[in-house]
Amino acid sequence: MWPFSTYPELTANQLSEEYDFIIVGGGTAGCVLANRLSADPAVKVLLLERGPRADSWAARVPLFSSDFASDGSRTLRVASKEQNQLGRSLLLFTGRALGGTSRINQMLYTRGLPAEYDAWSEAGRKGWSWADLRPYFLRSERSLSGAVADVHNAQGEWMNRTFGRFYFPGFEQAITAAEDLDLPYIDDLNSPTHPPFGCGRLHFTIDERAKRNSTYHAFLPEALARQRAQNLHICTNTLVEKIDIERLEGNGLVARGVTLLSSGDKNPERRYHIRARREIVLSAGPFGSPQTLMLSGIGPSGHLQEHGIPVLKDLPAVGSNLQDHFAVSTGFFVPMRDSLLSLQTNPWRFLKELFKYLIWGTGWLLGPVLQLAIFTHTRLLDESGRPTRTDKAFAQDLPDIEIMPMAYSSHDGIVPRTRGLFSFLSVLLHPRSKGSVRLSSPDPRAPLVVDPRYLSNAEDMAPLRASLKLSLRLRDQMRERGYTMDDWLVPASESDSDLDAFIRTSNRTTYHYSSTCRMAPEDDTDGGGVVDDELNVHRVGHLRVADTSIFPWIPGTHLQAPAVAVAEKCADMMLTSLNSLYR
Numbered sequence: 001m002w003p004f005s006t007y008p009e010l011t012a013n014q015l016s017e018e019y020d021f022i023i024v025g026g027g028t029a030g031c032v033l034a035n036r037l038s039a040d041p042a043v044k045v046l047l048l049e050r051g052p053r054a055d056s057w058a059a060r061v062p063l064f065s066s067d068f069a070s071d072g073s074r075t076l077r078v079a080s081k082e083q084n085q086l087g088r089s090l091l092l093f094t095g096r097a098l099g100g101t102s103r104i105n106q107m108l109y110t111r112g113l114p115a116e117y118d119a120w121s122e123a124g125r126k127g128w129s130w131a132d133l134r135p136y137f138l139r140s141e142r143s144l145s146g147a148v149a150d151v152h153n154a155q156g157e158w159m160n161r162t163f164g165r166f167y168f169p170g171f172e173q174a175i176t177a178a179e180d181l182d183l184p185y186i187d188d189l190n191s192p193t194h195p196p197f198g199c200g201r202l203h204f205t206i207d208e209r210a211k212r213n214s215t216y217h218a219f220l221p222e223a224l225a226r227q228r229a230q231n232l233h234i235c236t237n238t239l240v241e242k243i244d245i246e247r248l249e250g251n252g253l254v255a256r257g258v259t260l261l262s263s264g265d266k267n268p269e270r271r272y273h274i275r276a277r278r279e280i281v282l283s284a285g286p287f288g289s290p291q292t293l294m295l296s297g298i299g300p301s302g303h304l305q306e307h308g309i310p311v312l313k314d315l316p317a318v319g320s321n322l323q324d325h326f327a328v329s330t331g332f333f334v335p336m337r338d339s340l341l342s343l344q345t346n347p348w349r350f351l352k353e354l355f356k357y358l359i360w361g362t363g364w365l366l367g368p369v370l371q372l373a374i375f376t377h378t379r380l381l382d383e384s385g386r387p388t389r390t391d392k393a394f395a396q397d398l399p400d401i402e403i404m405p406m407a408y409s410s411h412d413g414i415v416p417r418t419r420g421l422f423s424f425l426s427v428l429l430h431p432r433s434k435g436s437v438r439l440s441s442p443d444p445r446a447p448l449v450v451d452p453r454y455l456s457n458a459e460d461m462a463p464l465r466a467s468l469k470l471s472l473r474l475r476d477q478m479r480e481r482g483y484t485m486d487d488w489l490v491p492a493s494e495s496d497s498d499l500d501a502f503i504r505t506s507n508r509t510t511y512h513y514s515s516t517c518r519m520a521p522e523d524d525t526d527g528g529g530v531v532d533d534e535l536n537v538h539r540v541g542h543l544r545v546a547d548t549s550i551f552p553w554i555p556g557t558h559l560q561a562p563a564v565a566v567a568e569k570c571a572d573m574m575l576t577s578l579n580s581l582y583r
């Protein structure tokens with residue numbers, strides 16, 4: 001702990017009584033906000049994170065820090081409620097450390113097509129079209145491939161890059177198979193003008209020294225944190241129990257401060273109250289933000305009353321509308337040397353890759369378990385899953401499925417280790433099913449009741465069936481070109497009933513939890529809303545939310561880049577409002 005370590009992180013007992021801005025949750029979005037709001041030394045900012053900073057060599061190596069291969073010390077695992085359609089509970093994962101989920105994710109950097117955000121704007125979310133958001137995507141980007149006008153910035157803080165080559169032969173084969181099937185190769189998957197069908201290489205938030213570039217590393221590096229130590233206080237291992245909200249004469253509500261529990265969430269020693277002169281912003285993620293609102297008395301009134309929490313504002317959309325990109329996994333046996341599994345089964349392979357990483361910053365420790373994406377709209381597929389139409393008529397459309405080839409198993413269960421594994425993860429990009437996040441107790445340390453209600457909307461089945469068929473056509477094409485690929489985990493047949501049975505058993509989360517504090521009018525007919533277009537909680541002064549929980553609905557892309565864009569825009573709005581006070 002500072003001053004004994006060099007990073008200026010504080011404990012709750014070292015904090016001031018009052019700050020201009022308090023940020024709850026030092027995750028993907030929270031670190032961006034802390035950087036932007038503290039740029040002016042006259043503005044005092046507090047960032048509160050329940051997890052540790054937990055930085056180490058291994059925590060920066062892309063492979064070892066990714067959740068599936070890490071020691072789990074920066075991950076919070078949440079067991080979902082038993083899923084009716086699946087007959088089981090699923091484990092859900094989020095980050096719990098400074099940098100949040102950007103410390104444990106797969107580092108894919110994708111923004112999605114403009115139409116994702118234009119649809120938000122068309123639904124009435126003023127200021128949230130692609131044209132509005134593009135500057136916020138670009139502001140923080142540092143593309144290691146260089147700048148491209150209106151597409152990539154090379155001057156920001158947050159680095160991304162593509163890999164120069166495919167690390168596994170299966171990827172080369174998969175991209176050729178996609179092209180054989182008339183899904184064109186796209187040079188830049190982050191270009192706003194590419195068609196909604198095709199295949200291409202992914203970008204990763206990995207820095208020029210081959211290290212994970214989480215938002216903690218990018219936006220709150222030690223040099224910046226030390227330089228701003230007087231006006232930016234970063235407090236880790238501290239759980240925010242609730243927002244302290246005052247009821248004014250005339251019945252208005254205003255957030256005045258936060259109540260903290262020091263020393264982590266296992267053994268709290270003390271409660272602290274810290275005041276906010278200006279605003280509080282919740283960036284505690286898709287589970288933490290609705291949880292904190294509910295513990296503060298803002299949420300579905302019946303649910304709060306069940307737990308004896310005094311209701312300050314009945315806001316039914318808090319913790320409702322949970323969405324995730326549900327996915328189905330097919331699996332194949334390939335030669336062991338073509339699979340990441342050989343790192344576990346062959347010590348020499350491991351030593352070779354370690355050596356490559358240490359000397360040249362290359363090789364499998366970059367975590368290239370997936371390197372490309374294949375996507376389309378399932379309307380463009382025929383009965384057998386083959387793409388039939390790739391014409392311009394669909395240029396304004398959005399893809400509804402993404403297939404991610406993986407040089408490993410993407411199955412959410414025990415996997416054989418006798419042969420190499422390769423898989424296709426078929427991802428539903430625009431799910432209709434919606435779930436919820438609820439409290440199990442008024443204790444902020446108690447586990448949440450998370451019920452994603454996967455497949456509860458029957459409309460989710462058709463695109464998943466089509467996407468499974470496309471995966472099998474890709475497999476056929478790879479085999480036709482001579483790649484050895486034996487079936488391990490595939491549907492019994494391609495009849496609807498066999499595909500549906502497979503979808504219900506071979507599935508998983510893609511960790512993309514969103515929309516639990518969605519941006520929409522309070523009485524929106526599509527599920528209600530929690531925040532307005534400026535991210536203010538409805539009818540509560542001085543309180544905003546900025547993280548993946550505010551998406552009006554889940555965008556059809558990976559969520560970390562949109563989370564950063566939301567934080568950039570929120571910081572801008574907060575500073576504009578602060579500056580207008582002094583005009």
Ligand SMILES: Cc1cc2nc3c(=O)[nH]c(=O)nc-3n(C[C@H](O)[C@H](O)[C@H](O)COP(=O)(O)OP(=O)(O)OC[C@H]3O[C@@H](n4cnc5c(N)ncnc54)[C@H](O)[C@@H]3O)c2cc1C
Pocket residue numbers: 024025026027028029030048049050051067068093094095096097098099100101102104105106107108109110238239240241283284285286288289292510511512513546547548549558559560561563
């Ligand atoms: C294993 C995994 C792989 C993924 N891979 C990718 C990928 O490759 N590309 C991609 O784009 N997306 C990926 N995602 C999703 C993406 O990373 C997340 O959607 C996004 O980072 C979430 O950002 P956030 O700011 O909403 O929340 P988070 O980053 O989760 O931040 C929330 C923070 O708030 C803290 N917090 C919560 N409650 C409290 C409280 N009461 N008091 C104090 N602090 C609190 C948490 O500890 C956490 O640090 C992945 C996710 C996971 C789990």
